[in-house]
Amino acid sequence: QVTLRESGPxxxxxxxxxxxxxxxxxxxxxxxxxxVSWIRQPPGRALEWLGVIAWDDAKYYSTSTRLTISKDTxxxxxxxxxxxxxxxxxxxxxxxxxxxxxxxxxxKGTTVTVSS
Amino acid sequence: xxxxxQSPSTLSASVGDRVTITxxxxxxxxxxxxxxxQKPGKAPNLLIYTxxxxxxGVPSRFSGSGSGTEFTLTIxxxxxxDFATYYCQQYIIYPxxxxxGTKVEIK
Numbered sequence: 001q002v003t004l005r006e007s008g009p010x011x012x013x014x015x016x017x018x019x020x021x022x023x024x025x026x027x028x029x030x031x032x033x034x035x036v037s038w039i040r041q042p043p044g045r046a047l048e049w050l051g052v053i054a055w056d057d058a059k060y061y062s063t064s065t066r067l068t069i070s071k072d073t074x075x076x077x078x079x080x081x082x083x084x085x086x087x088x089x090x091x092x093x094x095x096x097x098x099x100x101x102x103x104x105x106x107x108k109g110t111t112v113t114v115s116s
Numbered sequence: 117x118x119x120x121x122q123s124p125s126t127l128s129a130s131v132g133d134r135v136t137i138t139x140x141x142x143x144x145x146x147x148x149x150x151x152x153x154q155k156p157g158k159a160p161n162l163l164i165y166t167x168x169x170x171x172x173g174v175p176s177r178f179s180g181s182g183s184g185t186e187f188t189l190t191i192x193x194x195x196x197x198d199f200a201t202y203y204c205q206q207y208i209i210y211p212x213x214x215x216x217g218t219k220v221e222i223k
Contacts (some may be wrong), residue, residue, distance in 0.1 A: 046215040047152075047203055048158065060210040073125065091165055094159060098207050103165045103172075 004036075004095050007043035011113050012085050019111060022078040022095030023112035029055055029073050036078045036096045038069060040091040041109075048091075052098075053078055085114045118143050120204055121214035128223040135191040137218045139204035144184045148208035151180055151189045154217075155200045163202075164189065194220070 008020035022036060029036060037052035051061035053069045061067050068081040078095060092109040118120035119142040129135050139149065152160035162171045167187055177192040188221040191198055198223055204215040 020133070039214075046217045047205070049205075049212045049214060052212065056204075062211045101166055101169075101192070103162055104205075104207065106159055106162070108159045 002105040004097060004105060006093055006095055006110040008066045008093075008112065010111060011093055011115065013116050014086055014114060016085050018080075018085050018089070020044045020093055020110060020112070022074050022080070022097075022107060024078070024097065027097060027099065029053075029071055029076070029078070031055055032053055032100070033100050036071070037096045037098065038067075038078075038080045039094045040089075041094070042088070042091040050080070059079045076089045088115060090114045118145065118206055118209050118213050119213055120213045120215040121207055122202075122204060122218050124218060125216065126201045126219045126221060127192050130223045131194055131196060133194045133223075135187045135194050135198075135220065137202055137220075139182075139189070139215050141185045141187075141206055143209060145206045145208050147183050148206055149180075149182070149187050150177075150205045150207065152183045152203045152205065153198075153200045154203065160203060191220075 004024045012018050035052050035054040038050040041047050051069050053059050053071050066083045071078045090113050092111045094109045096105050097105040119179050121140045123138050149167045151164040163174050166178045171180045179190045180186050202218045
């Protein structure tokens, strides 16, 4: 059974760096074709895709230059780092597993508020 | 970047109605499209993947079709539990992208 769980701080101050961890089970990110992406959703707004890391460590990001995604295959974790946080970054953050024709799998999300 | 355009943005319907939501991609994405249902305060729930594959446990009144640039999500007979917001997502060409959502409201 594939599961993903997001974790990290619920509150960060403006200009701080956010670090979120996606801990997963039921698959290995070293498997060819596997990838994990990050998505966020500000309150009352649509889903926004942020970026992805693939099994071969290839990465692709949305237009944001503040974002870094990394993986620790031995720990079954993917880490999102976002610098210079702003109140507009307040959102629920999700991680998602994509693997070929298998059904996409999501975590339940973690809510991050940016406020002083 | 690929643009995903859903229509309509809002849909008013009654229980028992047949409902169709459209998602158009600005480039050919083959079958690499998923549909999600989201209720307030909850994570998106996968309904359909690879355009027409029904996720396990999802009622058969939900169906998806299309390929390339035009896709549809159909609810054959709307139930009370189906009033929610629906999103499409393409996951083949970077940057992956979502539609803006379609809110299905009670008429």
